[in-house]
Amino acid sequence: IYRSISGVATDKDQACVTIMDVPDQPGIAARIVGGLAKKAIVVDMIMQAFHPTAGLNNITFTVASTDLPQTIKTLEELKTEMGAKAVHADEDIAKVSLVGAGMAGQPDVAARLFETLGAAKINIKMISSSEMKITCVVSRGQADKAAKLIHDAFELEKV
Amino acid sequence: IYRSISGVATDKDQACVTIMDVPDQPGIAARIVGGLAKKAIVVDMIMQAFHPTAGLNNITFTVASTDLPQTIKTLEELKTEMGAKAVHADEDIAKVSLVGAGMAGQPDVAARLFETLGAAKINIKMISSSEMKITCVVSRGQADKAAKLIHDAFELEKV
């Protein structure tokens, strides 16, 4: 059933940041990510999903933990320039990702992944998925346990 | 510079849904995605990024446009069961994705992608990225224009 899944990968060296209530207008995402690119900050797991207020948005992403201070500083400057509300950071994160070539069109895969963590009372802080990868962000202290449970649930080797 | 980028892909056959203000507790993501999996609804682009209120979260994802009515019905039932606030849907979407094996560690790639759309005044409704793919969701009517601009900016062939 799960032959298309190749493994589980863990990354415990990142932190997560969100710039809150940015204007939802063309060019804003470019200014934010461009401002970080100028500082050679590598941005991963960019997420802009939903904001209940029309005209506003939140942009979330992860960076290497060592880049967090510079990231926050840069985002605070951008916040002031564009009139965003706040910059929020969470250092207590780890990415635990299920990786596979053929997960598209298999609704049970994501369900089983989330059930595996839910049954163990591991809270999922963030989620990002594509056809090739489903990433759950959990508290860093739970990453190894989460990876082991997923490995067992899907009968995998760790990548 | 951009040899690791293989192309731009467009998907105009999806709709986007968000279940708002779900309890941020273990097992909740499993119940939501599991409930849809039971109806054989294929869920793509799952995103759970940020919620300003501790203890709550939003989960957003895309489905085939033809699955939208069943998705909304299922989510409304789950909303009632778990005490979530609302189900929000947006049918006016298209995914425009930059695909490439080696985009990780290249901060300029995402910046250039967003600048290309921003300069054309194309609003980016949602963003999801991994090392292999950066997906921008735009209004469906702008998808072809967005893909062409990205194709030109990165000197690509469409996948």
Ligand SMILES: C[C@@H](O)[C@H](N)C(=O)O
């Ligand atoms: C909101 C939802 O993702 C919840 N945190 C869970 O772990 O299932």
Ligand SMILES: C[C@@H](O)[C@H](N)C(=O)O
């Ligand atoms: C919020 C931000 O993504 C904005 N919508 C943009 O297009 O740049």
